Structure formats: C-alpha cells, structure tokens
Amino acid sequence: SHVDVDQCAVEVCRLVDRAAEHLRAASGQMRVFETKLNNKDLVTATDREIEELLIKGLRERFPEHVYIGEEGTAGASTGRKLTEEPTWIVDPIDGTTNFVHGFHCSCISVGFWLNKQPELAICHNPTLELIFTARRNRGAYLNGEPIRTSGQTELERSLIMQELNAANLERCEHRDILLTNAVGMLLKAHALRTTGSAVMDMCLVAMGAADGYYEFYPHAWDLAAGALLVREAGGVIMDPAGGDFDLMSRRVLAAATPQLGNQMVQLLGDRQIYHRRDDEP
Ligand code: IPD
Secondary structure (H helix, E strand, O other): OOHHHHHHHHHHHHHHHHHHHHHHHHHHOOOOOOOOOOOOOOOEHHHHHHHHHHHHHHHHHHHOOOOEEOOOOHHHHHHOHHHOOOOOOOEEEEHHHHHHHHHOOOOEEEEEEOOOOEEEEEEEEEEOOOEEEEEOOEEEOOOOOOEEOOOOHHHHOOEEOOOHHHHOOOOOHHHHHHHHHHHHHHHOOEEOOOOOOOOHHHHHHHOOOOOOEEEEOOOOOHHHHHHHHHHHHHEEOOOOOOEOOOOEEEEEEOOOOEEEHHHHHHHOOEEEEOOOOOOOO
C-alpha cells in the first residue's frame, strides 16, 4: 500500500515537538531513575512517557505501521525485526544518563524506515535547541538550515567521537579492544570526544563539528535516525570492519568522507566486538 512520506514527516515533527516540551519540563525536576540490565543502564519515567507519547501518537495516524521502541511500550507484538514494512524506530531519550545528571546531550530520536531503507530522521536536543532533520535524497538540516559533513579525508586531522559505555568494559577481552582502539584513535587523530549520546555523535558528524564516530554496542533505536542524517549530509555510514551498515548489528562507523571511514576501519583492524544482534531472539 502507498506510504505518504510527506504526511509522516508532518506528523512526526509535530509529535517530537510535544515530546521535547515534555523533556524540557522534566529537566527541572529531581531525576529519579531505575536500572535495567545493570546498575549503569538507567531508565526514568520520562523515557517511558515520551516513548508512549510518540508511539501512541504515531499509531493513531498510522495504525498499520510497525513500531520499535527502546522501552518496549510498542508491545511485544511488533518484535524487533527490520522488514520491508513502514517502520518507526523510536529512542525517547538517547542519553538517559546525561538526562539523569543534567548533562546537555539528551535527544529525542526517531527514524522512519521503509523497504529496509531510512526515509526520515529527526533528532531533537531540547536543552541546546538543536533540531536535526533529514529525508532520503533531500538533504540534512539543522534548525531548518542545510548541513554538510566537514569533508575531512585525513584521520591525522580529525576529531573523532567515541562512546565509552560502561557495560562494554565488563568483559576483559572487550575492555582491551575498546581501550586499545581508543588510545589508537587518540594517538592518530587531533582529538577524541564523547557526548554520551550516540545520535548526538552522529549529528555532530553530520554538521561537520566532528569528523568521525564509531561504536560497538548501540541498538537500532540509537542509530535509526543518525544513519540517515550522516548520509544525507554527505557522509558515510558503514560497519566498523568495512562492510555495509547493518541497523540491527549493534555496530556503527560514521565518517565525513569514505577516505576517512576507510582509515578508521584500518586503524580498528581486527579489534572488533560483536554483541548479540537486535533481531536475535
Ligand atoms: C545510549 C547512548 C550512549 C551509547 C549507548 C546507547 P540510551 O543510549 O547513546 O551514548 O554509548 O550505546 O545505548 O540508552 O541513552 O538511549
């Protein structure tokens, strides 16, 4: 059946605006959190409220679409497999730990995928008043102005984003890989930075404020919007071992140019981490 992407774009922008209001209002409060997989995997009532606001709102307009959300409010029925169906992938707060601490990088991130390709992306950081949007073949925008990646081709002249996720350090062999990679990047590049939000890292690459980003850990909802933003801004999004980007693989590498992407892949070499995929039962 025909999908009206214009209508999807209007609807998601309206709902993300409301969600951003909600996030801003909650930012003044004392942040009570619960833990999920371990004592550093945080979730707040605000995560769940925003996810519900977004998924309920979208579902009212597009009941036949598929929904994938971080906090599971989409219901077990929708599952986590990426199919050809029109699919909304929602991260109500990317950077929940930032939110809990009042650090300025908490983003609402929504990607709309069709035929296993990203069609629409929106990332809203209410604290910094940054709204990133992208649509397939129509470019990427920050607060309505077109953005481009830096065009940087040399790792030696790059600023690289990388997340140091605590959950990733628990296994000894992973710790070695992560730290060796981080030190390798730091020695080679101009600088290494971390925001605590995967989508924010990708937005920084898309707008040319950072040149590259890689991570072994993020989930589909952390990547669904950022992947299109980087691509539409003229950058590349790929697997950290050099293959095609795979939304469900929990692996990502974004770069301003293919040349830089390939240099990052070379530096990582066989120091790779494979977590359980998002579409594995
Ligand atoms: C996390 C953040 C973090 C990244 C993790 C993500 P969440 O998302 O983006 O920076 O290192 O991979 O899972 O849990 O705050 O939505």
